[in-house]
Amino acid sequence: MSRSRADHLSRKAAIVGIGATEFSKNSGRSELRLAVEAIGHALEDAGLTAADVDGLTTFTYDTNPEIQIAAAMGMGELSFFSRIHYGGGAACAIVQQAAMAVASGVAEVVVCYRAFNERSGLRYGTGQLSDVQSGTTEGTRYTWVSPYGLRTPASWVAMFAQRYLHTYGATTEAFGHVAVGARRHAATNPAATFYQRPITLEEHQASRWISHPIRLLDCCLETDGGQALIVTTPERARHLKQKPALVVASAQGSAPQQHAMTSYYRDDMCGLPELGVVARQLWQTSGLSAADIDTAILYDHFTPFVLCQLEELGFCQRGEAKDFVKNGNIEMGGTLPVNTHGGQLGEAYLHGVNGVAEAVRQIRGTAVNQVKNANTVLVTAGTGPPTSGLILGTD
Numbered sequence: 001m002s003r004s005r006a007d008h009l010s011r012k013a014a015i016v017g018i019g020a021t022e023f024s025k026n027s028g029r030s031e032l033r034l035a036v037e038a039i040g041h042a043l044e045d046a047g048l049t050a051a052d053v054d055g056l057t058t059f060t061y062d063t064n065p066e067i068q069i070a071a072a073m074g075m076g077e078l079s080f081f082s083r084i085h086y087g088g089g090a091a092c093a094i095v096q097q098a099a100m101a102v103a104s105g106v107a108e109v110v111v112c113y114r115a116f117n118e119r120s121g122l123r124y125g126t127g128q129l130s131d132v133q134s135g136t137t138e139g140t141r142y143t144w145v146s147p148y149g150l151r152t153p154a155s156w157v158a159m160f161a162q163r164y165l166h167t168y169g170a171t172t173e174a175f176g177h178v179a180v181g182a183r184r185h186a187a188t189n190p191a192a193t194f195y196q197r198p199i200t201l202e203e204h205q206a207s208r209w210i211s212h213p214i215r216l217l218d219c220c221l222e223t224d225g226g227q228a229l230i231v232t233t234p235e236r237a238r239h240l241k242q243k244p245a246l247v248v249a250s251a252q253g254s255a256p257q258q259h260a261m262t263s264y265y266r267d268d269m270c271g272l273p274e275l276g277v278v279a280r281q282l283w284q285t286s287g288l289s290a291a292d293i294d295t296a297i298l299y300d301h302f303t304p305f306v307l308c309q310l311e312e313l314g315f316c317q318r319g320e321a322k323d324f325v326k327n328g329n330i331e332m333g334g335t336l337p338v339n340t341h342g343g344q345l346g347e348a349y350l351h352g353v354n355g356v357a358e359a360v361r362q363i364r365g366t367a368v369n370q371v372k373n374a375n376t377v378l379v380t381a382g383t384g385p386p387t388s389g390l391i392l393g394t395d
Contacts, residue, residue, distance in 0.1 A: 010285050012103035014237040014244035015095065015392065017046025017230030018357040023193055023348035026120040027224035035064045035115035036072045038226030046230045047241035048109060055080035055107030057097045059090045059114055059351060069113070080107035086260060087124075088299060088382020089274075091352030092390040096250035098231035108232060114353045115226030123222050127151035138260070145262050154219055154302065156261040157384065158211040161304035163269040165213060167319070172213050174322035175303035176204035178338075179217045179345055181331045182300060186342025189368045193221055194346045218303040220344035227353040229360070234395065245363040248376070248393040249285035253277030254386035261384040270319075272305065275312040275380065278389040283314075286391050288376060290314040293391075295362055295371040296336055297355040297379040300343040305383050310336075313378070332369050340369040352381050359392045 019041025021027070021034050043049060050073040056066040057080075066081040080101045084090035091114075098110035118124065150156055164170065183199045186192035199217060207216040237244035255273035257266045266273070283289055290313055298309045307321035315336055316324040324330070330338040341347045341358035348354055359377040361367040367374075381388040 013099035013247045014234050016237045016240050017042040019228045021226045023225045034226035038228040042228040042230050050075045052109045055110035057082045057094045060085040086385035088351045089385040089387040091381035093388035099247045110231045112229040117224045119222040119224050155211040157302045158214045167270050170322040176201045177325040178303040178306045179204050182343040182345040186346025192342040192347040220301045221349040223348040227350045243364045245360040245392040249282045249391040251278040251281035252388045272308045272383045274387050279313050293378045294374040297359050299352050299380045299382050300345050
């Protein structure tokens, strides 16, 4: 990708509104209701109305059709709507879609949304998604791993985690440092599921096995809730209620021999090359490097993949993340504060969209755990499947 091509989108869009429902284990209402509530809060946050919206973007997994959202919200004509596949890998890509729409003039105000009853309804962690679905290529692909007991996300990631520990001589304490940091941040976040409930490394190590070497406290939450973001042009953003968070860089990535969570056939199982594709684009587009990032929101569906992300993004070298996460280095006051909201391990599992919202708060200077002078924030989406990433910055 040439530099001129990458520059076409940089700083051509801004996130101006964020909104969410409460995060719970049982919302007691429909997924449509959750989406509408989150979007309403985001529009109010931005100082916009439903009539201002002319674009919508979400996940293919979302059960709320765009036209139903538009009808429920009282929106007018829509000139743009899109969806991104691969579950959590879409978290940053839906913002990229919105940014492309407003930068190209296809739309002016685009809502990015995700809402589900993932705890009280369909729970991804139970392995239901690995059931073979007749007539789908994706469903058929799981027949290569399901007969061997690899039927849940935790079991899929455990294969990579075991190889990582073996190759780099790490122990599961490295995973524990990630979990402890996330829970420490969540403990001071009133919106977090684990508010006022930090953990120690000893508690992490004592938690039960889910799929060796992954323990219970290495796994993200299962959450009911909704989250929405409002994207518009920088010009319009400067006249709205909130300090805009500019989309400095955005990227999607899929690597050779890519599968969704089960890319076991590559030469190396210790990295996340799909994120490497994203990282190269982010650095090229922004002109920044890992040293320029003030804080990072890394998709923490499982703690081992946070270590791999730190390495793929260049915050440390291959095999060094086990040492990088020690001694509070990824906590407030450390070299790189990670997941200051508590992440999906401590705040909520909203397929990563709540992480983008935290990045916006950091740019605004309104986060509960605010990093001083946070001018550049990096966000990643779910790794394992094709993924995406963002760098947000000040205007």
